[in-house]
Amino acid sequence: MIYIVLSGLSGFAVIVNVAINGIVASRIGTIRGVGITFFTGTIAAALLLFSKGETLVAGDITSVAIRFAAMAGILGIGTTFIFNGLVQRIAAFKMVLLRFIGQIGVSILLDYWLFDLFSLGKCLGGICLITGLMLFTRQSDNGEGIDRTPETENAA
Amino acid sequence: MKYVHLSWFNGMLIGVMLLLSGLASEVFGPYKGTFYFHLTGFAAVCVLFLLFRNSALNQPTATMVKRYAPWFILPGIVNVCITYTNSIVVPRIGLTVALAAAMLGQLIMSGIMSQYGLLGTPKQAFDKRRVLGIAIIALGLWLMVRF
Numbered sequence: 001m002i003y004i005v006l007s008g009l010s011g012f013a014v015i016v017n018v019a020i021n022g023i024v025a026s027r028i029g030t031i032r033g034v035g036i037t038f039f040t041g042t043i044a045a046a047l048l049l050f051s052k053g054e055t056l057v058a059g060d061i062t063s064v065a066i067r068f069a070a071m072a073g074i075l076g077i078g079t080t081f082i083f084n085g086l087v088q089r090i091a092a093f094k095m096v097l098l099r100f101i102g103q104i105g106v107s108i109l110l111d112y113w114l115f116d117l118f119s120l121g122k123c124l125g126g127i128c129l130i131t132g133l134m135l136f137t138r139q140s141d142n143g144e145g146i147d148r149t150p151e152t153e154n155a156a
Numbered sequence: 157m158k159y160v161h162l163s164w165f166n167g168m169l170i171g172v173m174l175l176l177s178g179l180a181s182e183v184f185g186p187y188k189g190t191f192y193f194h195l196t197g198f199a200a201v202c203v204l205f206l207l208f209r210n211s212a213l214n215q216p217t218a219t220m221v222k223r224y225a226p227w228f229i230l231p232g233i234v235n236v237c238i239t240y241t242n243s244i245v246v247p248r249i250g251l252t253v254a255l256a257a258a259m260l261g262q263l264i265m266s267g268i269m270s271q272y273g274l275l276g277t278p279k280q281a282f283d284k285r286r287v288l289g290i291a292i293i294a295l296g297l298w299l300m301v302r303f
Binding site: 003004005006007008009010011012013014015016017019020021022023024027028031032033034035036037038039040041042043044045046048049052054056060063064065066068069070071072073074075076077078079081082083085086089090094095098099100101102103104105106107108110111114115117119120121122124125126127128129131132133134135136137138 | 159160162163164165166167168169170171172173174175176177179180182183184185187188189190191192193194195196197198199200201202204205208224225227228229230231232233234235236237238239240241242244245248249250251252253254255256257258259260261262263264265266267269274275276277285286288289290291292293294295296297298299300301302303
């Protein structure tokens with residue numbers, strides 16, 4: 001239960017970050033905005049790492065896990081820029097809906113493929129999620145949809 | 157049409173990204189995994205910065221310096237918290253449930269922010285339709301956890 005609550009709270013943080021990033025990007029540009037986010041993130045993560053008494057070792061570089069982390073970092077940047085490209089070209093509600101459908105679809109597939117975590121509940125839950133999302137993002141009668149998300153979205 | 161496909165493809169990439177950072181953290185631990193995620197992300201931005209040095213995306217530094225503010229470091233710090241949380245959560249409850257819970261959190265927060273117009277978001281009432289949407293998503297999350 002605690003992990004589900006933590007995930008929900010991280011969702012809160014994602015939205016706050018999206019809004020702040022949008023303001024930062026409007027003032028100094030997208031690339032610099034994302035650059036500052038990842039630069040300060042690197043410093044903060046390093047401080048956290050060293051404060052916990054952990055160290056970086058040469059063996060990390062040859063570890064398979066570094067490739068996972070590197071790919072995740074690059075994907076984080078890639079998805080941010082794709083998002084920024086799309087935000088001007090597609091209705092916000094449609095983009096939010098499709099993006100979440102993509103996330104849920106691939107997560108069900110990956111959970112099944114990699115961890116053998118598949119259940120009818122997950123499929124039904126996924127259908128509920130998409131239905132709820134369609135309701136949440138549906139354009140209202142006066143033409144308003146979900147708020148246009150700020151210019152820059154945080155990778156995570 | 158291509159933008160529609162790009163939208164869901166982008167969502168899929170986010171799912172893969174969360175999985176990869178979760179796998180890295182399984183080996184390195186959440187602190188080191190979070191550090192390497194940000195370090196490689198920063199390296200990728202540096203490459204983009206050099207590639208788009210002369211494009212409209214990247215305005216001259218001289219005109220930008222005046223616009224920097226100390227609070228610009230906030231997203232980076234929040235990003236570390238998000239990545240760290242994902243690192244410890246995904247291996248324990250699986251990607252689907254983690255994403256579903258995060259989605260619920262995102263929608264609730266975006267609803268609250270647009271209700272009050274926080275951080276420059278356009279004001280929009282948290283109406284019954286949105287409440288119903290969130291309730292159905294919460295039901296979906298419960299189904300995923302329960303069955």
